[in-house]
Amino acid sequence: MDEQKKIILEYVIAEYVDEDDDVEVDLDTELISGGLVDSFSMVSLKRFLEKKYSIQIPDADASPEAFDSVNKISALVDRFVNK
Amino acid sequence: MVYSAEIRAAYQAQLDEMKDKGLFKEERYIHGPQQADIDVEFPAGADGQKVINFCANNYLGLSNHPDVVAAAREGLDAHGYGMSSVRFICGTQDIHRQLEARLTEFLGTEDTILFPSCMDANAGVFEAILTADDVMIADRLVHASIVDGMRLSPAMRDTFKHSNMKHLETKLELHQDKRIRMVIVDGVFSMDGDIAPLDEIVALAKKYDAMVFVDDSHASGFMGKTGRGVHEHCGVMGEIDIVTTTLGKGLGGASGGCVSGRTELVAMCRQKARPYLFSNTVAPPIVAGALKVLDLIMDDTERRDTLEWNTDYWRKGLTEIGLDLKKGDSPIVPVMLYNAKLAQDVARDMYAEGIYVVGFFFPVVPNGAARIRTQLSAGHTKEHLDKGIEAFRRVGEKYGILGLGKAEIIEKFGK
Numbered sequence: 001m002d003e004q005k006k007i008i009l010e011y012v013i014a015e016y017v018d019e020d021d022d023v024e025v026d027l028d029t030e031l032i033s034g035g036l037v038d039s040f041s042m043v044s045l046k047r048f049l050e051k052k053y054s055i056q057i058p059d060a061d062a063s064p065e066a067f068d069s070v071n072k073i074s075a076l077v078d079r080f081v082n083k
Numbered sequence: 084m085v086y087s088a089e090i091r092a093a094y095q096a097q098l099d100e101m102k103d104k105g106l107f108k109e110e111r112y113i114h115g116p117q118q119a120d121i122d123v124e125f126p127a128g129a130d131g132q133k134v135i136n137f138c139a140n141n142y143l144g145l146s147n148h149p150d151v152v153a154a155a156r157e158g159l160d161a162h163g164y165g166m167s168s169v170r171f172i173c174g175t176q177d178i179h180r181q182l183e184a185r186l187t188e189f190l191g192t193e194d195t196i197l198f199p200s201c202m203d204a205n206a207g208v209f210e211a212i213l214t215a216d217d218v219m220i221a222d223r224l225v226h227a228s229i230v231d232g233m234r235l236s237p238a239m240r241d242t243f244k245h246s247n248m249k250h251l252e253t254k255l256e257l258h259q260d261k262r263i264r265m266v267i268v269d270g271v272f273s274m275d276g277d278i279a280p281l282d283e284i285v286a287l288a289k290k291y292d293a294m295v296f297v298d299d300s301h302a303s304g305f306m307g308k309t310g311r312g313v314h315e316h317c318g319v320m321g322e323i324d325i326v327t328t329t330l331g332k333g334l335g336g337a338s339g340g341c342v343s344g345r346t347e348l349v350a351m352c353r354q355k356a357r358p359y360l361f362s363n364t365v366a367p368p369i370v371a372g373a374l375k376v377l378d379l380i381m382d383d384t385e386r387r388d389t390l391e392w393n394t395d396y397w398r399k400g401l402t403e404i405g406l407d408l409k410k411g412d413s414p415i416v417p418v419m420l421y422n423a424k425l426a427q428d429v430a431r432d433m434y435a436e437g438i439y440v441v442g443f444f445f446p447v448v449p450n451g452a453a454r455i456r457t458q459l460s461a462g463h464t465k466e467h468l469d470k471g472i473e474a475f476r477r478v479g480e481k482y483g484i485l486g487l488g489k490a491e492i493i494e495k496f497g498k
Contacts, residue, residue, distance in 0.1 A: 018244060040221070040233070044241045047257060 001027070005074045011048055012070060016041065027071045032064045042067055049073070055080040105423070106446075116147035117336060119462045123439065134439040135467050137457045140332035142414055143304050143376075143386045144462025150379060151335055151372045158371020170364050171353075178370045185377045186341055190303070190328070191311060191320040194349040197370075199362050201300050201329035201340030202228040207356030208296075208327065208342050209236035209265075216262035220254045222246065222279065224272050226298055233267070245272075248283050255291035264293035265324075270313030271301035274448050274456065276415030278306070281317035294324040300340075301415060304333030305387040305461075310380055316412075324348065330365070335376040339365035390414055390461040393468060397459055400472035405485035407492065414459035417443075418475070419452070421489060422496040426453040429478055436474035451498035 001009075005027060016036050017023050023036065031037040037045070046062050049055065057080060066076045101107040111125035117139060122131040145151055158178070168174035183195040198204040205228035209219060217238040221229060224245045233240050241258065243251040251266065258264050266288055268279040281297065288295045299312040307315025314323045325344035330337060342352050352359060365373070380386060394414045401408055401418065409417040420426045426442030433440050433455075444453035457471075479485040484492055 040230070040240045041223075041242050043239060044254065044257065047239075047241075051257075 002074075004077065005070055007052070008049075008073050008077075009070045012037075012045070015044065015048075025070075028069050030068055031070075032068045037067070039064065045073070049077055053077055053081050105427070105444075117141055118147045119144070119460060119464070119467050121439070132434075132437070134434065134437050135463075135470060136439050137459075137463075137471055138439055138441045139336075139458060139460065140301070141336050141460045141462060142301075142333035142390055142458070143380065144460045145334070145376055145379070145386070146336035148335075148376075148379070151375050154375030155337075155368040155372035159368040162367035162371065164368070165366055166363055169360060169362065171360065174363055176367060176370070178367065178374065179364060182365075182370050182374055182377075183341070185374060186343055189311060189377055189381060190299075190326050190343045191314070192323075192326060192343040193346045195341050195343040196349050196352050196356075196359060197364050198340045198342065198356070198358055199364060200331065200338060201298070201327055202231075203358035203362065204327045204340040204342045204356075205229045205232040205298060206235065207232065207358040208325065208352060209233055209238065210357065211352045211355035212348050213238035213263060213265065215239075217265065218258045218261040218263070219265050219267055220251065220258065220293075221267040222269065222272075224274070225267060225269050226273060226300070229267060229269075229298060238263075238265075246277065246280060248280065248287065251284070252287055252291070255287060255293055259291070264288075264291065265296055266293050267296045268298070269301070270297050270299035271306065271413045271415065273301050273415065274417070274443065274454075275409050276301075276411040276413045276417055276456075277409070278302075278313055278316065278412060281313055281319050281323070285317075285319045285322045295322070296325040296327070297323050298327045300327070300329040300332055301413065302333075303328040304376075304380055305390050306413065309384055310387040330369070330373050330376075334380075335369075335372055337369045337372060339369055339373065386461040390459060393459045393461065393463050396465070397457070397468050397472070400468065401457075401475060404472060404476045404479060405487070406475060406479060407484075407488055409454070416457045416459065417454040418457060419454050419489065419492075420484070420496075421451055421453055421493050421498060423453045425482065425484075425492075425496045426455055429482065430455055432478045432481065433474055436478065438471050438474045451493070 013025050046057055067073055111123050114122045114131055119136055121136050122133055124131050162176055166174040183197055186195040209232045213236050215237040218241055219233050219238050220241045222245055223242045241254055243254050266284055271278055284295055302312045304310050306313050314320050327342050330339035398416055407419045423444035426444050430440050430442040440455045440457055442455050
């Protein structure tokens with residue numbers, strides 16, 4: 001697993017999984033359509049990525065679909081980091 | 084025809100789907116006033132059944148108190164039935180301002196503005212006082228009305244894990260570049276009955292320069308030694324920037340709510356909060372009744388003391404017979420059953436035993452956390468409580484759940 005995906009996965013688990021939840025999260029786990037992350041909580045994830053990678057993700061690109069798994073989020077970050 | 088047969092059928096299909104999933108809500112008709120002993124018609128058309136009510140928010144037993152009813156009647160005679168206007172045109176009477184002043188005194192704040200309901204107060208307050216330069220940081224279990232209000236505000240929205248102060252602190256750090264950070268919690272969380280650690284929240288707010296918002300709807304009138312709310316319970320009276328609460332639960336149970344707090348924030352709501360600007364306020368007889376409620380509970384603490392005794396007796400009784408309760412200090416006492424069908428079955432059997440309780444399950448509470456939420460009232464006598472405990476013992480025995488913990492109940496019934 002590359003470093004970026006590892007960092008995002010660790011953040012997602014720390015942010016959205018409670019200690020007594022028996023939920024397994026991997027790179028393809030559906031975060032939003034699977035009910036783990038709601039639209040409110042997505043805000044802090046976007047803000048974390050922007051600060052961590054010194055990028056700006058326009059609201060139009062920060063769709064629930066683009067945030068629906070760690071793999072998808074990592075791909076989104078790549079689009080802006082490599083610009 | 085605009086409302087075509089196809090559209091009608093589509094709506095009916097949605098309603099049928101709710102029924103199939105067990106999510107369809109049905110009303111039960113109470114014949115008579117709200118109180119501990121009620122006569123209930125359910126299903127519609129059935130003969131009335133006398134039951135003891137353990138699912139009302141009638142915490143202080145004031146919904147049918149003779150002094151409150153008399154005050155409302157006098158208010159009706161002296162001030163009429165309605166105002167036919169919003170507040171700022173010609174819909175404000177002397178008693179509206181009296182009630183706002185009395186609530187300010189009761190809650191220990193700087194000023195208060197009435198709303199038609201606390202749902203409206205929460206729906207209007209965030210849009211009125213916050214901008215796109217600000218952030219709202221809410222506990223993940225806050226009431227739906229707060230979630231709706233946050234959606235209407237231009238401020239950034241964020242959340243923290245339920246009552247997790249470490250997580251809240253990371254969020255306050257993350258948002259240091261915002262103009263205003265507002266921490267948003269319920270005083271008593273309505274599904275679990277647990278209490279927000281307001282002393283710790285206020286300490287964090289001071290450390291990270293944040294404001295604090297509390298919805299004390301399930302606390303006003305009885306939490307704290309003189310019933311002022313969770314801010315009194317936690318020793319932080321005067322340090323909460325915004326308290327919203329309702330007149331529809333402990334404080335008489337009719338309708339109406341308020342935003343109470345810093346002078347300028349209340350003034351901003353008076354200028355900008357849309358449910359205040361575009362809706363009539365609380366009707367005169369209810370205002371008069373609410374003033375009497377505050378007289379009754381500010382004069383002495385007997386009712387909240389009785390509620391505290393009842394809650395303690397109920398918790399001990401249900402624990403002794405072997406039920407699994409959520410821990411807490413509030414008069415919301417959830418009996419944990421974990422399985423949705425079990426919660427529905429137990430509630431139905433309790434009703435047959437003459438005890439009115441309601442099962443809650445997903446999506447109202449998390450999957451695998453189904454429960455029966457019981458609520459105590461100062462209007463319950465020891466005899467009411469003993470009957471309720473005995474009914475739980477009989478029904479619990481029938482399902483073989485007495486003495487079982489979470490893992491054992493889930494093993495037996497599934498999640």
